[in-house]
Amino acid sequence: MSSNSRICAFPSSVWGQTATVLAQAKLPICQRWTELRLSNLYQGSKLGKTNEPGGVQTLGKPQIGIGLVGSGFMGRCHANAFRAVSGLFDIPFEPKLRILADATDDLARDGAQALGFERFTADWQELVNDPEVGIVAITAPNVLHAPIALTAIAAGKTVYCEKPLSTTAALALEMTEAAEATGVTTMVGFNFLRNPMIRLAREIITSGEIGEITGVRGRHAENYMASPEAPHSFRTDPTGGGALADIGSHITSMLRYLVGPIAEVQADCRTIFPTRPVAPGSTERAPVKVDDMTHALLRFENGAGGSIEANWAATARTMDLSWEITGTLGALAFSQEAMNELRLWSGMPGRNGFTRVEAGPAHPPYDAFCPAPGHHLGFNDLKVIEVAELLTAHAGVRNPGPDFREAYEVQRCIEAMQESARSGSWVAL
Numbered sequence: 001m002s003s004n005s006r007i008c009a010f011p012s013s014v015w016g017q018t019a020t021v022l023a024q025a026k027l028p029i030c031q032r033w034t035e036l037r038l039s040n041l042y043q044g045s046k047l048g049k050t051n052e053p054g055g056v057q058t059l060g061k062p063q064i065g066i067g068l069v070g071s072g073f074m075g076r077c078h079a080n081a082f083r084a085v086s087g088l089f090d091i092p093f094e095p096k097l098r099i100l101a102d103a104t105d106d107l108a109r110d111g112a113q114a115l116g117f118e119r120f121t122a123d124w125q126e127l128v129n130d131p132e133v134g135i136v137a138i139t140a141p142n143v144l145h146a147p148i149a150l151t152a153i154a155a156g157k158t159v160y161c162e163k164p165l166s167t168t169a170a171l172a173l174e175m176t177e178a179a180e181a182t183g184v185t186t187m188v189g190f191n192f193l194r195n196p197m198i199r200l201a202r203e204i205i206t207s208g209e210i211g212e213i214t215g216v217r218g219r220h221a222e223n224y225m226a227s228p229e230a231p232h233s234f235r236t237d238p239t240g241g242g243a244l245a246d247i248g249s250h251i252t253s254m255l256r257y258l259v260g261p262i263a264e265v266q267a268d269c270r271t272i273f274p275t276r277p278v279a280p281g282s283t284e285r286a287p288v289k290v291d292d293m294t295h296a297l298l299r300f301e302n303g304a305g306g307s308i309e310a311n312w313a314a315t316a317r318t319m320d321l322s323w324e325i326t327g328t329l330g331a332l333a334f335s336q337e338a339m340n341e342l343r344l345w346s347g348m349p350g351r352n353g354f355t356r357v358e359a360g361p362a363h364p365p366y367d368a369f370c371p372a373p374g375h376h377l378g379f380n381d382l383k384v385i386e387v388a389e390l391l392t393a394h395a396g397v398r399n400p401g402p403d404f405r406e407a408y409e410v411q412r413c414i415e416a417m418q419e420s421a422r423s424g425s426w427v428a429l
């Protein structure tokens with residue numbers, strides 16, 4: 001059988017992707033990509049007739065129905081990841097975008113059409129209890145995470161929830177214990193951990209290559225609230241809002257992943273702008289009751305000391321989720337603004353200075369996206385990797401986390417920092 005007749009057995013959508021790849025096959029490197037792509041498509045799959053009119057042949061993976069709550073920034077990102085994942089990873093399930101819920105019928109219908117869902121509803125409970133939904137993805141405002149997740153857990157569904165897990169550590173613990181008692185799979189959207197460069201950093205640290213970790217400086221700084229005219233939203237809700245909960249949770253999860261548990265914190269939380277417009281374009285203003293900027297000192301359980309900054313009013317910064325980690329033999333530094341590189345100081349005599357390590361196929365799963373170094377992954381790719389891990393966890397193969405338990409630990413750190421800012425003292429975790 002020629003390779004072309006073999007390819008034609010695929011449904012048209014798959015053929016379309018494959019044809020694009022074949023069209024690029026003039027260069028040797030792209031030829032290798034074509035082979036990789038085809039072997040990935042064939043791996044673990046069977047070709048067989050479906051009952052659909054026209055007898056289209058399909059890949060024989062079991063389907064898993066996705067219900068998505070919220071069609072904003074993150075809803076779009078989740079939908080994109082569920083659509084893309086099976087073209088890039090050999091995962092046990094084929095996700096089907098079944099039903100989308102949003103706050104109103106109009107929002108839900110528009111979101112479902114734009115993101116490719118079969119059905120829509122303005123009632124998230126209907127989505128959670130839908131028999132065609134196996135995974136509930138929550139990209140709604142933070143205050144809705146707990147009720148949606150608890151209902152989904154009670155219905156035995158896998159829950160994929162955006163960060164922060166909930167508005168309080170107490171609620172996050174309730175969600176965690178409910179999931180553990182039921183045994184459902186959970187995952188939380190700390191997608192920045194999925195970066196191959198972050199995995200590499202963890203490997204370098206755990207192998208002892210930079211020695212014993214002594215110092216840590218972490219920061220998540222963005223500018224989306226840098227203007228006093230940036231309006232209130234769910235992000236400034238006094239319950240569970242603020243820069244620390246919103247983006248401080250990302251850098252906290254990352255430092256826990258790279259360095260380990262935090263033992264004690266002392267923090268200063270500041271509100272930079274005392275009032276903000278109540279809604280976009282409104283002249284009415286309301287007080288701000290959450291932090292715009294938090295700085296905290298950290299003591300890690302392993303003895304390392306450090307600091308953290310969460311700042312959503314950082315003029316000039318767009319995505320400075322960054323850190324520097326110092327060891328007795330070397331150091332590492334990273335910023336999400338240059339997410340395809342890691343800087344390593346290895347201390348070779350006469351070669352002082354940070355070396356730029358560039359992401360490439362040697363750093364899995366970069367190779368699932370591209371066989372060539374320097375072509376670079378992007379933010380949405382991290383979500384695709386996260387969804388591949390989610391589907392693998394749903395199949396019971398492995399769950400690398402972060403699950404609800406880990407997200408609860410992150411939330412405890414956030415609350416300890418808030419408590420420290422109120423009391424002016426160190427707070428133990």
Ligand SMILES: NC(=O)c1ccc[n+]([C@@H]2O[C@H](COP(=O)([O-])OP(=O)(O)OC[C@H]3O[C@@H](n4cnc5c(N)ncnc54)[C@H](O)[C@@H]3O)[C@@H](O)[C@H]2O)c1
Binds near residue numbers: 069070103122141
């Ligand atoms: N992991 C990340 O990198 C990342 C980035 C941004 C946001 N987030 C998280 O994602 C979540 C959503 O943030 P966003 O930026 O997408 O917000 P958004 O405002 O863009 O989207 C929220 C969506 O939820 C919908 N919604 C509101 N009430 C609802 C209801 N009762 N039922 C159903 N849908 C409802 C809104 O209409 C909107 O479509 C938050 O928890 C946020 O912290 C994570």
